Amino acid sequence: MTNIVLFGPPGSGKGTQAQNLIEKFNLKQISTGDLFRFNIKNHTDLGVLAKSYIDEGELVPDQVTIDMLREEVQKPTDAAGFIFDGFPRTADQTAALENIVKEDLNSEISLCLSLVVEDELLVERLLHRGKSSGRTDDSNETIIRARIQEYYKKTAEVAELYKKQGKYVEINGVGEILDISEKLYNEVEKIL
Template sequence: MLNLVLFGPPGAGKGTQSERLIDRYNLVHLSTGDIFRFNMKNDTDLGQLAKQYIEKGQLVPDEVTINMLAAEVEKHPEAKGFIFDGFPRTKPQAGALDELLHSMNTSISAMVALEVPEDELKARLKERALSSGRADDADPAIIQNRIDVYNAETAPVKDFYIAQNKFHGIDGVGSIDDITSRLTSVIDTL
């Protein structure tokens, strides 16, 4: 089973690249952002709770995120593997993901991280706000807070995977095709 953590700051291109990797490797895409947005749009209890944090650019608490993700994984017992997009965002979440996958007799194959400079991220997020109508991408203060939260709380997760020899940094700047090629050249060696 091929299980990938697609990692990178907001605006790095995780969603775009996930779509390409899903098709190539026949994986199930699990995006915590998409799952949260679905729940917020449908005004579920989880959506209402998540909205309180997301609108401020903060992380949704680990317990809520982990329980939600476990439920999504269990919906796909036939999966050949998963792309985890936007998860784990903390070291406790990384440990919880390892435990969840261990209970399924599998593990994370690799963390592939899209590395993009901060000024490029800000430009991409502003563009995404215009093209997709995502309000969380329109406010410069929220964008900066999301990047700051990523740097302080999420970026250290890469150390978790470095310690397991599963971390692969990928240059996330360039054409979509070039970035996909860089990703697949790493994944094909796993």
């Protein structure tokens, strides 16, 4: 089983590359954002619990997210593995994910792929996306720069953990989409 943690700051092309990896290697993407939306929309026990925190303006505790993640990996799938997107963001979340993968899938995290793009290009890409998508968080340069810095702050310790395990690979996220995809494919193929 191939289990990939995919990193990339806002505007790095992570969403596009995740889809390409899914198609190439028959993986299932687990995005914490999607999990929250699904559980809240469908009024699951975990969704109701998460919404109660969100409605109070509080952060949803890690354990709620971890429980959603565990439920998701336990669902039947014919996928050859998973891409984890948006999780883990901290050392504690990394330990929790590794436990889930070990206990529920009898596997391990295979690789942490990180798309690297210089900040100025990220800002340019997001402002451009904001014009075409209407997303307000992609229309304000100050907000964009704050989101990028928050991403770096959150993911630094996780990157260090995967570097120590020899599972962390940075990929230049600048260039033609298919060229970047090929670089990612090559890294995945090394572990198959």
